[in-house]
Amino acid sequence: MLTWLRHTARPAVLGLFLMLVPILAPVLAPEPAYAQTETASEEWVVRQSRYNVDETAQRLEDAIVRSGSVVVAVIDHQAAARAVGQELPPTKVVLFARPKSSTPLMADNRRIAIDLPQRFLVWEEGGETRIGYVAPFSLAQRYGMTGDRPEWEDMRSSLEALAQAASSRAR
Numbered sequence: 001m002l003t004w005l006r007h008t009a010r011p012a013v014l015g016l017f018l019m020l021v022p023i024l025a026p027v028l029a030p031e032p033a034y035a036q037t038e039t040a041s042e043e044w045v046v047r048q049s050r051y052n053v054d055e056t057a058q059r060l061e062d063a064i065v066r067s068g069s070v071v072v073a074v075i076d077h078q079a080a081a082r083a084v085g086q087e088l089p090p091t092k093v094v095l096f097a098r099p100k101s102s103t104p105l106m107a108d109n110r111r112i113a114i115d116l117p118q119r120f121l122v123w124e125e126g127g128e129t130r131i132g133y134v135a136p137f138s139l140a141q142r143y144g145m146t147g148d149r150p151e152w153e154d155m156r157s158s159l160e161a162l163a164q165a166a167s168s169r170a171r
Contacts, residue, residue: 045159046132049122049167053090053129057122060094060131060166067162069098072117091123098158101151109143118159120166131167133159 049056061071072095081088097117106113121132136155140147 043135043138044132045135045163046130047163047167049129049131051129051167053092053122053124056129056131056166057092057094060120060122060162063162063165064094064096066165067098067158069096069158071096089124090129091121094120094122096120098155101154101158105145105149105151109145112139112143112145115139115142118155120159120163122166129167131163133163 051059057074061074064071073093075093075095077091077093078088095117096119102112102116102118106116115134119133121130123130123132136152136159137147139145140149140152
């Protein structure tokens with residue numbers, strides 16, 4: 001198309017077109033198959049915690065156990081960084097299993113297993129502690145699954161309740 005324009009269009013039209021291409025290309029170009037229609041901020045649910053990272057992570061672990069789910073692992077990225085002589089602000093990932101919700105989803109699309117078990121990120125940013133997770137409905141979209149299944153709502157309500165218990169409620 002640019003070849004055609006270069007030979008037939010007036011320089012002013014060509015100049016205008018070339019100015020608009022970088023602006024319009026991201027809008028007009030098809031999205032790659034892995035791209036999300038949601039923005040990153042819509043994919044993530046982030047809450048502020050009134051506690052530091054260690055306390056928030058511990059409260060989260062306690063809430064997970066109380067809910068009947070299983071804490072699979074806690075990854076302390078700050079400690080891992082320190083072990084190799086690097087610095088990282090407090091950052092932990094808490095993985096937990098809730099097979100009642102996740103097993104039927106994996107049975108329908110085994111690839112979702114890469115994003116399961118479910119996880120929370122607890123980190124310090126700008127002097128504040130945050131707790132976040134990927135919204136279940138964005139996982140449904142990522143794997144081409146319908147979001148109207150009860151498992152997605154169960155995940156959503158469970159994640160939100162756990163985040164609230166870890167970040168703001170009294171034990």
